[in-house]
Amino acid sequence: MVLTSDNTSRRVMTLYMGTGLALTALMMFAGLMLRASQAGWMPMSPGQFYAVLTLHGAVVIVALMLCGMGGLWILMRRLTSLSASTALIAYACIAAGAAAVIAATLFGGFAGLYTFLAPLPFYGSWPYWSTGAFLIGMSLITIGWMAWCMQMLGAVLRAYGGALGALAWDFVWHRKAFDASGRPLPPPEAFPALMAGFDGMLAGMSAMLLGVALIVRWIDARVLINPLWAKNLTYFFAHTYANLIIYMLAALIYVGLPYATGRKYHTSTALVVGWWCSMLLTLTNYFHHLYMDFVQPGSFQYLGELSSYLSAVPVTVVTIFSALMLVWRSGMKWTLGAIFMYTGLIGWVVGGIGAEIDATVPFNTHLHNTLWVPAHFHTYLVGGCVLFAVGWVFLCLESRSIRRTGTLMRWAVGLLTFGGMAVFLMGFYCAGAYGAPRRYAIEPPPGPELAKIASIGATVMIIGFALVFAEGVRLRFGYPDGDATMRIGQEVEA
Amino acid sequence: MSVAVKLLVMFLVLANAAIAIFLAVAYSTHHPVREQHDVPQRGYSIRGRWFLVLVLCLIASFAASIPFYPYMSATSALGPARKVPVIAEQYAFIMPSRLPVGKAIIFEVTSRDVNHDFGIYNPQGHLIAQVQAMPDYTNYLRVIFHEPGQYTARCLEYCGIGHAIMAKTFTVGDK
Ligand code: HEM
Numbered sequence: 001m002v003l004t005s006d007n008t009s010r011r012v013m014t015l016y017m018g019t020g021l022a023l024t025a026l027m028m029f030a031g032l033m034l035r036a037s038q039a040g041w042m043p044m045s046p047g048q049f050y051a052v053l054t055l056h057g058a059v060v061i062v063a064l065m066l067c068g069m070g071g072l073w074i075l076m077r078r079l080t081s082l083s084a085s086t087a088l089i090a091y092a093c094i095a096a097g098a099a100a101v102i103a104a105t106l107f108g109g110f111a112g113l114y115t116f117l118a119p120l121p122f123y124g125s126w127p128y129w130s131t132g133a134f135l136i137g138m139s140l141i142t143i144g145w146m147a148w149c150m151q152m153l154g155a156v157l158r159a160y161g162g163a164l165g166a167l168a169w170d171f172v173w174h175r176k177a178f179d180a181s182g183r184p185l186p187p188p189e190a191f192p193a194l195m196a197g198f199d200g201m202l203a204g205m206s207a208m209l210l211g212v213a214l215i216v217r218w219i220d221a222r223v224l225i226n227p228l229w230a231k232n233l234t235y236f237f238a239h240t241y242a243n244l245i246i247y248m249l250a251a252l253i254y255v256g257l258p259y260a261t262g263r264k265y266h267t268s269t270a271l272v273v274g275w276w277c278s279m280l281l282t283l284t285n286y287f288h289h290l291y292m293d294f295v296q297p298g299s300f301q302y303l304g305e306l307s308s309y310l311s312a313v314p315v316t317v318v319t320i321f322s323a324l325m326l327v328w329r330s331g332m333k334w335t336l337g338a339i340f341m342y343t344g345l346i347g348w349v350v351g352g353i354g355a356e357i358d359a360t361v362p363f364n365t366h367l368h369n370t371l372w373v374p375a376h377f378h379t380y381l382v383g384g385c386v387l388f389a390v391g392w393v394f395l396c397l398e399s400r401s402i403r404r405t406g407t408l409m410r411w412a413v414g415l416l417t418f419g420g421m422a423v424f425l426m427g428f429y430c431a432g433a434y435g436a437p438r439r440y441a442i443e444p445p446p447g448p449e450l451a452k453i454a455s456i457g458a459t460v461m462i463i464g465f466a467l468v469f470a471e472g473v474r475l476r477f478g479y480p481d482g483d484a485t486m487r488i489g490q491e492v493e494a
Numbered sequence: 495m496s497v498a499v500k501l502l503v504m505f506l507v508l509a510n511a512a513i514a515i516f517l518a519v520a521y522s523t524h525h526p527v528r529e530q531h532d533v534p535q536r537g538y539s540i541r542g543r544w545f546l547v548l549v550l551c552l553i554a555s556f557a558a559s560i561p562f563y564p565y566m567s568a569t570s571a572l573g574p575a576r577k578v579p580v581i582a583e584q585y586a587f588i589m590p591s592r593l594p595v596g597k598a599i600i601f602e603v604t605s606r607d608v609n610h611d612f613g614i615y616n617p618q619g620h621l622i623a624q625v626q627a628m629p630d631y632t633n634y635l636r637v638i639f640h641e642p643g644q645y646t647a648r649c650l651e652y653c654g655i656g657h658a659i660m661a662k663t664f665t666v667g668d669k
């Protein structure tokens with residue numbers, strides 16, 4: 001059994017999460033530029049605006065994916081056999097792909113956005129090479145992602161005795177026989193790993209199918225791509241990626257919160273069944289991106305709404321509810337790590353509420369492609385995913401450092417980060433409710449006024465995160481000379 | 495109440511209810527500590543009830559929303575209504591600039607180049623209806639304008655760097 005104190009594991013995690021968080025931080029500044037430009041405070045030409053928007057969207061998704069991949073990797077390495085060199089190859093593919101994406105947008109001005117809908121990439125005002133560089137970059141990222149998924153899926157299947165074992169099938173249906181057999185029961189964090197591996201492979205395959213078709217179209221303009229199929233494939237992978245990010249980071253809660261509360265968290269029937277549902281529902285949710293395509297087969301629209309609704313059930317009944325039960329009267333110390341993990345759950349739920357409203361077809365008529373969409377996903381990405389990743393890093397730092405974060409610092413961080421975030425997000429929600437379109441370099445009223453308020457909120461939030469960074473560095477320099485083993489995630493049942 | 499206010503109120507009520515629960519649980523950590531094995535009994539029974547309530551509410555909302563779906567069957571698209579073709583292209587809508595008030599209109603929306611979206615804003619600036627404009631396909635959007643005045647169609651699908659200026663105003667009624 002490998003512990004989280006194992007050096008190789010920790011280096012892989014640091015590489016993935018360090019890159020991910022650094023890119024996220026950079027992209028927060030890019031995001032602020034976009035919002036300030038919509039406020040009229042930072043003049044950008046539409047060409048620049050959309051190139052930066054493409055960069056911001058594509059890079060943050062990859063950055064948070066890296067955080068999830070690195071976090072899940074170290075957790076699963078304790079329980080299964082994962083080779084570090086495979087993880088490094090996957091990382092190298094993703095890094096090369098991200099570099100191509102950055103070059104295509106910053107130097108090539110590619111502005112087809114990361115949810116590129118065919119045939120837009122070929123009808124742009126940017127140089128033709130940048131379209132190719134972007135598509136090849138995204139394909140490399142997908143190849144790296146699939147390598148990671150395959151590794152993770154393989155490891156989980158091997159460790160728990162095939163698909164049925166990893167799904168804990170017998171544990172649910174034949175409990176007595178399972179207990180008697182003495183086979184290992186997957187711990188909670190193995191389910192996100194299974195889901196990421198399996199759903200991630202499916203999403204990756206559809207991304208590659210589309211990616212290759214687009215690259216061929218880029219080489220030969222006579223190739224025809226059906227736009228409805230292309231849109232379905234785009235959202236099947238883009239939506240699944242975005243969802244998997246938070247489900248992967250949920251694994252960090254499963255280990256982080258028990259550590260912070262000093263309580264235990266075990267696999268239960270509800271947890272297992274919940275993850276089965278999540279694995280399935282995540283694959284059919286994406287239909288809600290095509291509600292306003294009336295030519296989409298009608299049954300998909302119904303299925304999209306029902307499945308989007310139901311996906312709230314496993315998340316709130318299992319993961320969120322169990323997290324609340326862990327914390328309830330646990331006497332948990334509110335260190336920064338604990339605060340971030342816990343607040344991340346709030347961001348997940350609140351973002352989910354925004355999503356469910358938008359996933360209602362009649363409301364979607366008023367909200368589709370308005371700023372409501374960035375409102376809900378910034379809530380769960382910034383207020384959820386980023387906080388889980390940062391919270392995990394802090395739990396790790398706190399478990400090794402002899403320094404402690406003072407009360408004043410915790411209040412300052414809380415007020416600036418969460419206060420700024422609330423203002424920033426409400427700017428998006430209000431504009432969206434009033435129908436202000438998303439992806440507008442110049443917005444109709446009341447867009448610009450709300451963009452001003454939101455930019456101020458975002459600035460405050462960034463100052464809060466800067467404090468967080470400074471505090472993280474301070475904790476890092478507080479490691480004792482001798483023993484500084486990471487104590488988090490050490491109790492694994494071998 | 496306008497649709498915008500309704501949506502915001504609904505969101506804020508639900509979001510704040512959720513936040514209140516989180517705050518209450520967070521506050522409980524200042525109360526005397528309970529052993530973990532004391533917590534489950536009540537926790538699980540609350541969880542069971544929450545599960546039932548949530549599933550029932552979701553299914554009820556799903557059922558309640560169905561009558562308001564904007565989709566039309568192929569036959570109803572042929573029904574009696576004024577047919578108005580709308581062709582979207584980078585960065586303009588080709589469509590009539592005057593439309594009747596109080597009459598059923600079926601917009602036949604398509605695109606000549608990339609994906610666009612035909613979003614209709616009423617004279618107060620609220621988004622009242624929309625449909626995607628996809629090349630190779632025609633989407634049928636049925637609208638009745640109850641109110642005369644200046645309406646604006648805006649593109650709601652990113653279509654290139656002129657996306658934000660892609661708009662067309664049209665007059666409803668004979669003002
Ligand atoms: C201070 C922080 C941030 C600010 C001010 C900001 C601002 C923005 C703005 C203005 C947009 C364009 C919205 C539109 O008009 O459609 C946007 C899009 C986006 N943002 Fe952020 N953002 C921030 C942080 C983040 C973070 C941390 C993430 C992810 C973790 C993120 C993910 C995205 C994504 C995926 C898009 C969509 C891009 C697209 O439409 O193609 N943002 N952001």
Ligand SMILES: [Cu+2]
Nearest residue numbers: 649651653657
């Ligand atoms: Cu457009």
